[in-house]
Amino acid sequence: MSPAAIARLQSARDDDPTDVWEWYQFQRQILGEELSRAIALLSNSSGALEHRAERYFGKSHDELIELFAAQTRELDLLTMLGMLAATEGRLQRDCFSRVHQRLKDAVSREFRRANKRRVRHRQRLSLEEDILRVWKDNCSHASAKNAINDFQSLLSVRHWLAHGRFWLGKFGRGYDAQDVHVICSNLLQVLGI
Amino acid sequence: VAKETISDFFRQKGKATRPSTGTRESRKQEFLQALNKLFEQIQGELVDSDVEVDRDEIDVYEQSFGGYKAPRLDLVIGDEAVAFIPKGFNIVGAVGRVDVKGERGDGMLVLQPEGRWCVVQGTRPTLKLIPLTPESLLELLKEVMRA
Numbered sequence: 001m002s003p004a005a006i007a008r009l010q011s012a013r014d015d016d017p018t019d020v021w022e023w024y025q026f027q028r029q030i031l032g033e034e035l036s037r038a039i040a041l042l043s044n045s046s047g048a049l050e051h052r053a054e055r056y057f058g059k060s061h062d063e064l065i066e067l068f069a070a071q072t073r074e075l076d077l078l079t080m081l082g083m084l085a086a087t088e089g090r091l092q093r094d095c096f097s098r099v100h101q102r103l104k105d106a107v108s109r110e111f112r113r114a115n116k117r118r119v120r121h122r123q124r125l126s127l128e129e130d131i132l133r134v135w136k137d138n139c140s141h142a143s144a145k146n147a148i149n150d151f152q153s154l155l156s157v158r159h160w161l162a163h164g165r166f167w168l169g170k171f172g173r174g175y176d177a178q179d180v181h182v183i184c185s186n187l188l189q190v191l192g193i
Numbered sequence: 194v195a196k197e198t199i200s201d202f203f204r205q206k207g208k209a210t211r212p213s214t215g216t217r218e219s220r221k222q223e224f225l226q227a228l229n230k231l232f233e234q235i236q237g238e239l240v241d242s243d244v245e246v247d248r249d250e251i252d253v254y255e256q257s258f259g260g261y262k263a264p265r266l267d268l269v270i271g272d273e274a275v276a277f278i279p280k281g282f283n284i285v286g287a288v289g290r291v292d293v294k295g296e297r298g299d300g301m302l303v304l305q306p307e308g309r310w311c312v313v314q315g316t317r318p319t320l321k322l323i324p325l326t327p328e329s330l331l332e333l334l335k336e337v338m339r340a
Contacts, residue, residue: 041285049286054320057286058301058313061256064285 015086017184024079024177031075035068079177081161084154087184088127094193095131110134128155135191147190150183217258224282224289225263227304231291231325232266232277234310238327245269255281273339277302286320295337302333 038056041049042064049057056064098108099115114130125131136148153171157180160169236246247267254260258281266277273296280290282304289304301313302325310325312333323329 038285042283049320051319053285054316057316057320058290058303059285060281060290061283065256 015089017083017086017090017181017188020079020082020086021177021181021185023082024075027075027079028072031068031071035064038064038068076177077161077165080157080175080180083177083180083184084158084161087151087188088158090188090193091127091131091191092125094191095125107134107138110138128152139191141190144190147183147187151187154180154183220282220288221258221261223308224279224304225261227289227308227310228264228279228291231302231304231310232264234325235266235268235277235330238330239268243270251278253279253281255283258283270338275334275338293333293337295334295339297339298337300333300337 038053038059039061041053041056042061056067059067095111098105098111102108102112111125111130111134114134115125118125118130132148132152136145139145139148153173154175157169157171157175160167160171232248239246245268247269249265249267250262251265252260253263263279265279268275268277275296276292276294278292278294280292282289284290284303287303288306291302291304291310293300293302302310303313303322304310305322311322312325312329314321314323
């Protein structure tokens with residue numbers, strides 16, 4: 001890895017899925033409050049609307065609910081992508097630091113071996129083929145293996161979101177933002193990252 | 194101080210959000226009367242035309258107010274039709290709404306609190322309402338019907 005790349009990685013942001021989750025809670029609260037304000041406009045039959053509320057003009061109760069449901073759906077999807085990206089960032093930074101600090105544990109040694117192979121082929125370490133594989137091969141607890149499996153199942157959602165949802169997403173189970181938060185936080189916790 | 198129970202909580206919430214039966218009924222009746230007047234006004238404009246006019250009833254359902262029957266109006270000109278379909282009276286910024294559905298597009302009429310029908314010409318970036326007149330009705334029909 002070049003000195004410039006190392007410097008870039010060392011000064012990188014330290015996003016965490018929980019930060020994204022807290023941001024999401026805040027946005028949900030704001031959306032909920034705005035929905036309450038919009039619904040309250042229905043009982044104001046004087047017809048006078050402040051300029052800010054004109055975006056809701058002419059809408060029925062059901063249409064307001066549908067409008068805010070669509071906002072929440074979009075917020076959920078972007079939050080899921082944000083949490084998956086933050087988790088990937090944490091896994092990548094942990095791997096980088098193990099390789100760079102030449103730690104002696106089995107996982108770090110495996111990461112260094114994988115990194116050497118990748119450098120020879122002018123490639124970067126892959127999240128799926130290197131990082132998650134090494135963790136899976138080197139963890140003895142069933143809970144850690146389950147956490148990795150759960151996260152790997154989510155990667156199809158991550159790819160779908162990150163590539164602009166241009167295909168019809170078919171996932172074994174429907175995930176929402178809370179599922180993704182639980183899976184990502186659990187993974188980082190059991191791996192001690 | 195008495196402790197609040199879950200039932201108290203929901204009772205309070207219901208009171209705050211559910212309109213009284215009197216309010217419900219009077220708002221519905223005002224809307225239905227305004228609808229009949231609107232459709233008579235439109236039919237009045239068509240006296241000397243070849244337009245076939247159909248009046249029918251539809252079921253309207255509004256959250257917090259329930260379901261009721263309301264009139265709808267269909268204009269048929271040759272192989273083309275325009276429908277005036279009541280949406281309801283629990284509407285943001287208005288006391289009634291009728292959707293105008295043509296083959297080229299949709300329009301919207303809203304009932305203002307003073308009992309006047311207006312054509313919605315747009316809501317973005319600013320709300321633009323113009324009173325319903327023979328001229329604005331003609332413009333609306335031209336917009337929603339085939340060229």
